[in-house]
Amino acid sequence: AQSVTQLGSHVSVSEGALVLLRCNYSSSVPPYLFWYVQYPNQGLQLLLKYTSAATLVKGINGFEAEFKKSETSFHLTKPSAHMSDAAEYFCAVNQNTGFQKLVFGTGTRLLVSP
Amino acid sequence: DAGITQSPRYKITETGRQVTLMCHQTWSHSYMFWYRQDLGHGLRLIYYSAAADITDKGEVPDGYVVSRSKTENFPLTLESATRSQTSVYFCASSGTGMVETQYFGPGTRLLVL
Numbered sequence: 001a002q003s004v005t006q007l008g009s010h011v012s013v014s015e016g017a018l019v020l021l022r023c024n025y026s027s028s029v030p031p032y033l034f035w036y037v038q039y040p041n042q043g044l045q046l047l048l049k050y051t052s053a054a055t056l057v058k059g060i061n062g063f064e065a066e067f068k069k070s071e072t073s074f075h076l077t078k079p080s081a082h083m084s085d086a087a088e089y090f091c092a093v094n095q096n097t098g099f100q101k102l103v104f105g106t107g108t109r110l111l112v113s114p
Numbered sequence: 115d116a117g118i119t120q121s122p123r124y125k126i127t128e129t130g131r132q133v134t135l136m137c138h139q140t141w142s143h144s145y146m147f148w149y150r151q152d153l154g155h156g157l158r159l160i161y162y163s164a165a166a167d168i169t170d171k172g173e174v175p176d177g178y179v180v181s182r183s184k185t186e187n188f189p190l191t192l193e194s195a196t197r198s199q200t201s202v203y204f205c206a207s208s209g210t211g212m213v214e215t216q217y218f219g220p221g222t223r224l225l226v227l
Contacts, residue, residue: 009154032213043118043204043218044157051213090156099145099164100214101172104156 002027004074004091006105014113019063019078021108023091026072032094033074034102035065039087047089050074061085086112117141120205120219128227133192135222137205145208146188147216148172148180150201157204163188195226 007022025031032051036044048059055067065076076089091105118139127133137146144165149157159172161180169180177199179191188207192199203222208214 036218041220043206043220044216045218046215049213049215094212099210100208100212100216101159101162102216104149104158106154106156 001103002031002093002095003103004033004093004105006089006091006108008108009106010109010111012111012113013081015083016080019076019081019085019110021076021089021091021110023065023074023076023105024072025074025091025093027093030069032100033065033067034092034094035059035063035074035076036090036092036104037087038090038107044090047076081110081112083112083114086110118205118207118217118219120203120222122222123220124223126225126227127195129196130194133195133224135190135192135203135205135224137188137190137219139186139188139205139207139217141207141217142185143207143217144185144210145214146182147206147208148178148188148190149204149206150174150199151204151221152201160190160203192224195224197226200224200226 005024034049035047038044048057050067058064088109092102095101121136147162148160163169163182205219206216208216
């Protein structure tokens, strides 16, 4: 079964600093990968997704992620953190079952300090 | 309003009681999903449905029952609630296809005493 591993349950950055949230996947076939964000007391919303069209994927709110097959990684980055980026971020992989059956990582909480 | 809604948003119940969590979507999406979110586990799939009257188990189905008589509704029932079912429950929906976006409801926070 496919899975994703998110390194670091918490990441702290200062406002204006680079954001890097790590995600590694395990898959024997090219996967479809997703990043979702969850703001406090809300449901998840899609940030971006990798569908094999391009290895560098741009998402909403200035986030992007790069698919690296050699490293089995799909890390999420943002050049300059904003206070409003404080949230929990989930990486997910599609199990390739013919429809979107996602397996989520355990999440990384991003803390942004002024 | 269009979107996906869940009710109730908060629920406190006692062990052994039956509880039903409601989910309603207005997009006519084919697929609907129920997840539970627990600290250290992320989101885990409980049940999903490909269409009305078609449902299947996910990763953690034990103790839960679902039905889908109409495309827009996907209720989740805990037949006899246990403390281990204390969690935050999210409903989601999506179109068909492997790269479709899943749209999530706001969640139901359930406490089983």
